[in-house]
Amino acid sequence: MQEEADARPPTPPSRASPAEAIAAIRIRAPTRGNRRLDQLIEAVNADQQVKAWWHVAGVNAGRLGLTDHSWVHIQIVTNIALRLARLLFRRGIVPAMVADHGMSERDAEVVIAAAALFHCVGMSIHRTDHESYSLFLTADKLGGLLAGVYPEPERSVVVAEAMHAVISHRSSGRPLTIEGAILRVADALDMAKGRSRVEFEAGRLDIHSISAYAIDEVRISAGDDKAIRVEIEMSNSAGIFQVDEGLGAKLRGTPLAEHIEVIARIEGEHEKRLVPVFRL
Secondary structure, three states, X not given: OOHHHHHXXXXXXOOOOHHHHHOXXXXXXXXXXOHHHHHHHHHHHOOHHHHHHHHHHHHHHHHHOOOOOOHHXXXXXXXXXXXXXXXXXXXXXXXXXXXXXXXXXHHHHHHXXXXXXXXXXXXXXXXXXXXXXXXXXXXXXXXXXXXXXXXXXXXXXXXXXXXXXXXXXXXXXXXXXXXXXXXXXXXXXXXXXXXXXXXXXXXXXXXXXXXXXXEEEEEEEEOOOOOEEEEEEEOOOOHHHHHHHHHHHHHOOOOOHHHEEEEEEEOOOOOOOOOOEEEO
């Protein structure tokens, strides 16, 4: 599921112009015939302002020595979120767009993708309270991107639900919808070592970079007892911090907690296995 994480492109040269820095940015996600989702992704890919926000978000993350927050993170989270949604819907989990608004699962996919695409744009302003900044930018931009996709009042409902998901991904967020919970968990699931490679190899060693670097692979599949099974392969027990304090903190207390099983295993033979298997 996270092969993209290990193939993150090199950071553009520090003196690249804004136009050069965003030239290669293009979000790809499986739309599976969802015409409205196709239209949203096409509109975002044609929008230089959104791409500039993603670029500066990545720059700010680099300034702070954080894990990747560039457009690659956005693409990975978007793909993970859609994967989670489709597995949940297949097992009969009903999203808010259906339960509360009488719309469809495909409209829920648009809400989820929109939230994933915009959840970190506030990082272009500052890390502190970036979720709130993301709301301001989303409020100004998303309705315009959806102008040819939905009429009113459906368009404003989609924007509002996407913004609820965006603010729900903050540390203290409490999503009230399946869509918001999906975005919150998908963000945490971008945890494989590709995301921390730059910081780790630059010698920025802290529990966040080390624990992320210990995550070799994340696999998301249909579960047996629960709708979703997440398997995490670790090379070092330091990865447990990422699983418990990162993913666990984002999953607990959400509408998804009862639907996702998480199993983390330490595969490396070179360390003493204090905890060979860790479950959430």
